[in-house]
Amino acid sequence: MARKTGSHSDITGPRVRAAALRLFAAHGFAAVSMRQIAAEVGVQAGALYLYTPDKQSLLFDLLREHMQEVLDAWAAEEKPDGPINQLETFTRFHIRFHLERPEQVFISYMELRNLEQDNFKALENMRRQYENSLEAILKRGQDEGVFDVDDTKLTTLALIAMLNGVTSWYKPDGRLSLSRVETIYSDMAGKAVRMPRWKERQRKLEAGRAAE
Amino acid sequence: MARKTGSHSDITGPRVRAAALRLFAAHGFAAVSMRQIAAEVGVQAGALYLYTPDKQSLLFDLLREHMQEVLDAWAAEEKPDGPINQLETFTRFHIRFHLERPEQVFISYMELRNLEQDNFKALENMRRQYENSLEAILKRGQDEGVFDVDDTKLTTLALIAMLNGVTSWYKPDGRLSLSRVETIYSDMAGKAVRMPRWKERQRKLEAGRAAE
DNA sequence: GTCTATAAACCGATAGAC
DNA sequence: GTCTATCGGTTTATAGAC
Structure with missing residues (x-):
């Protein structure tokens, strides 16, 4: 045989x-x-x-398919109401999705520079599209007054960088479970962007005074 | 001539x-x-x-000297009193120092895997030493009740990952000045780890009740 | 569809002239 | 201190047998 x-x-x-x-x-x-x-x-x-056809295509196909998976998975994710809940959904989704694909994540930001220019640009557009879905949440929260963000674009990049960091130390059988890690990062992200209560009170106070 | x-x-x-x-x-x-x-x-x-002597040494020397520079520069930095101010000092120092050395920073986390084992371990120890100086600030703030951090080690890594992210998009002649970027990141880091005022009030309330 | 063989170029590192 | 020349080995990619 x-x-x-x-x-x-x-x-x-x-x-x-x-x-x-x-x-x-x-x-x-x-x-x-x-x-x-x-x-x-x-x-x-x-x-x-x-x-x-060659080594370059092998790399590009791996990176492109990974980014397409991210975009599709986030599009398929059920979204709750309100920016606060959506931010938690995004952070939990991002961490879980990326920790399930450590190798794809790793090459996706380590090997970008080995792409030829056209391939690089295609990947960068997909990445920006994903970032925009987080920025949209921040913008909505900013408009509704539940987030207090200085610059939505910069904050988007800062949050994603923070979340990505988890892939460089997380071990599946480490001392923290996946859902525990999700919670900690989600809490940190929320605290970093949420409107503080004292500021919210002050805002309502001023709004009330203006209404008199 | x-x-x-x-x-x-x-x-x-x-x-x-x-x-x-x-x-x-x-x-x-x-x-x-x-x-x-x-x-x-x-x-x-x-x-x-x-x-x-060879190509490997060329890489290792570059990485080692960069890490030594980081450690020396942080050791030489004047430290204010109190974890809150120290956290701000650290975040501003980290961003400024790293943005001034984009190439060193880049190879310092992209080329680690090209080091032979002994060289890698030496670098990793230096990196951990630097991380510990941030974790010490978080621990002190936690002990003094001004920070509300779930896990100091994880939070250390999350904050450094967030701060490192700045090197991947910052352009010296972009729309945000260096000191502005420092401020935004420093504020985000502070908000992410500081004890919220309502929690602080509750804590004092409980402490007062226990003292009766 | 996979193999072997090979083309053409490049690699890290060394030897020895100057 | 720098050069040229070279060793021994690697690389990507292709050609052609089976």
């Missing part, structure tokens, strides 16, 4: 991509050779070119 | 390191060849080995 050659296009294709993902994440795109990827899959280097 | 060879040890050495820094930051350690570095300096590849 065992044979060395045969038709495995539908199986080998995904395996090539999985091996590339693992190796790029572990050693970096530039440091990984096509021969290493082939060895990981169990084929010869030449066979890889049946599944990708 | 012009001659092609001569004694330039004291000049060429730093130029090699500067070229390596620039190229590693721009293209990544693994993607940069010794020949490229030599070309940037204006010497032949062989001449580089007068200034570094």
